[in-house]
Amino acid sequence: MIRRPDPSLLDLYDALLLDLDGTLMHGAAPIPHAAAAVDRARAAGTTVVFATNNASRTPRQAAEHLAQVGVAAQPEEFVTSPQVASRLLADRLEPGQKVLVVGGESLAAEIRESGLEPVTTDSPDVVAVVQGWSPTLDWSILAEGAYAIGHGAWWMATNIDATLPTERGMAPGNGAMVAALRHATGVEPAVAGKPEPGMFTVAARDASSRRPLIIGDRLDTDIEGAVRAGMDSLLVLTGVDGIDAALRADPVRRPTFILSDLSELGAPFPLPVLDGDRVRCGAVGARWVDGDIVLTGRLGDPRVLRAVLALLHARAAQGPWTGRLLDREGTEQRPNDR
Numbered sequence: 001m002i003r004r005p006d007p008s009l010l011d012l013y014d015a016l017l018l019d020l021d022g023t024l025m026h027g028a029a030p031i032p033h034a035a036a037a038v039d040r041a042r043a044a045g046t047t048v049v050f051a052t053n054n055a056s057r058t059p060r061q062a063a064e065h066l067a068q069v070g071v072a073a074q075p076e077e078f079v080t081s082p083q084v085a086s087r088l089l090a091d092r093l094e095p096g097q098k099v100l101v102v103g104g105e106s107l108a109a110e111i112r113e114s115g116l117e118p119v120t121t122d123s124p125d126v127v128a129v130v131q132g133w134s135p136t137l138d139w140s141i142l143a144e145g146a147y148a149i150g151h152g153a154w155w156m157a158t159n160i161d162a163t164l165p166t167e168r169g170m171a172p173g174n175g176a177m178v179a180a181l182r183h184a185t186g187v188e189p190a191v192a193g194k195p196e197p198g199m200f201t202v203a204a205r206d207a208s209s210r211r212p213l214i215i216g217d218r219l220d221t222d223i224e225g226a227v228r229a230g231m232d233s234l235l236v237l238t239g240v241d242g243i244d245a246a247l248r249a250d251p252v253r254r255p256t257f258i259l260s261d262l263s264e265l266g267a268p269f270p271l272p273v274l275d276g277d278r279v280r281c282g283a284v285g286a287r288w289v290d291g292d293i294v295l296t297g298r299l300g301d302p303r304v305l306r307a308v309l310a311l312l313h314a315r316a317a318q319g320p321w322t323g324r325l326l327d328r329e330g331t332e333q334r335p336n337d338r
Contacts, residue, residue, distance in 0.1 A: 006268035006282075009234070009257075010040070015047035015209035017079075017200055017231075019216030020062070021054060022239020023262075027166035030069035031238050037262035038071050044266065048073075049203045051214075053081045053159035053193040053221060055132025055174060058106045079203040081158035081193025082107045085130055086114040087202075088192055089156060098126045100153065102145040102181070104134030107158065122147040131181065131189065132158035133174035142180055149185045159193035161221055165239050194221035197229035204231070215262070219245060219253040232256040243335035247308065250320055254312060258305045270303060272310035279307040288315050291323040299325060299333045 018024060024034040041048050050062065050073060057065060059078035066073045085107075089099060095115040100122055101108045108118035111130060119126060120141065126148045149155050161173035178189060193199055194216075204212045214231050216222020217239025223246075226233035235246050235255040246255055270282040277288040284297025286307040293311055297304045312321050325333040 006270040008044075008266045008269050009213060010044040010046045010266050012269070012271075013046065013211050013213035013232070015049060015204065015207045015212040016041055017049045017051045017203050017207075017212050017214045019218070019222050020050060020052040020066070022165040022217035023215060023222075023236055024050075024066065024071055025069040026239075027168070028065075028068060029167040030071075031261065033261050033263035034238075035070035035072075037265040038073075040266045047207045047209060048077060049207050049209075049212075050078045051080075051194070051199050051203050052078070053161050053174070053199075054164075055080070055082045055085075055107050055158040056104050056134050058109055059083075061106060079199055079206065080110075081199065082110040082130075082132055084199050084202060085132070085156050085158045085192035086110040086116075088190075088198075089116060089128055089130060090114040092154070093127060097128070098123070099128045099130055100126045100144060100148045101130055101132075102137070102141050102177075103130065103132035103158070104136060107132040107134070120144065122151075122153075124151070126153050128154045128156065130156050130158065131174065131178055133161075133164065133177065137177055142177065142184075145181055146184045149181065149187050155181075155185075155187055155189040157189040157191050157193075159221065160189075160191055161194075161218070163240065165217070170240070194218075195224035195228060197225055200225055200229040200231055204229075217241060219249050219255070223249075223255045224253045226256075227252050227254070234259060236261055238262075243305065247312065247325075247335065248320055248322075251313075251317055254309070256309065256313075257302075258309065259302055264302070270306075272303075272306045274310055274314055277311075277315075279310045281307040281310075286311055289326075292326055293323060294326045294328060295333065296328065299335060 059075035063073040111118040160175035162175040163170040164173040214226035214233040234257045272281040281303040
């Protein structure tokens, strides 16, 4: 009997909802295999959507930036946190009302396109504040936001990412700047982007996707947003978070799958099969023993990680896992996060 080959992720899902920073690029530096993976997905007929929290670029500018790192993209393939924030503000406010923009011109352009009036100076008729990351953000702009929030303007952050991966390392993200205003005003903002599920539900609906896969590098945005949206997720180890953090995460931040990068996106992808306290994934697997997980195979094997994650979803669904990873001889195994 000839065994049929395992399907790939491109066979299992009808759309990929891809993060940008830390997943496809580090600033102006491409991440290896990312561009080829996007090309492979398109060739297989899988819909590609770029879902990003970065508020510093319009979809056209983001597409032009992706082209610089070798990823072909069209503006209509993007769903951004500024787009989602603008939609939410337009739903809440009357056309033409003033919104103070704590961010860059691309965020102001989205506010303007939604029928609202973006401003950069507080006044009594400012009814809302929207905040997004910008490399030009300074104290004076933050101060205007604080004044507006102080007199009761509704505050929305495009995202609350604490850091932003760049070619030089981790830089302060929008969440770091949001924290400054939160500390100054004592007010908690509404959030438009990841980890709120709206970005992914909007992206999946716009793409007519019934089975999307969320791909990203951050547990607190990409993966949590996917879990809250009820969608499967893939953590790639090319950005912020690694294996140990993923295995120890709260269930709301636990990915469905982990891969080192996107090079295996079109390769055969055996799925884990759960049988009581045991999981098999291809020729390897894992079993649950009094809260510990005993591995059959190397921890560096991505199939073993799939088996471990399947056990955690089944046996540690109510809280973080605190057990040990053991080989068959009982020796504790430490994940190599990269």
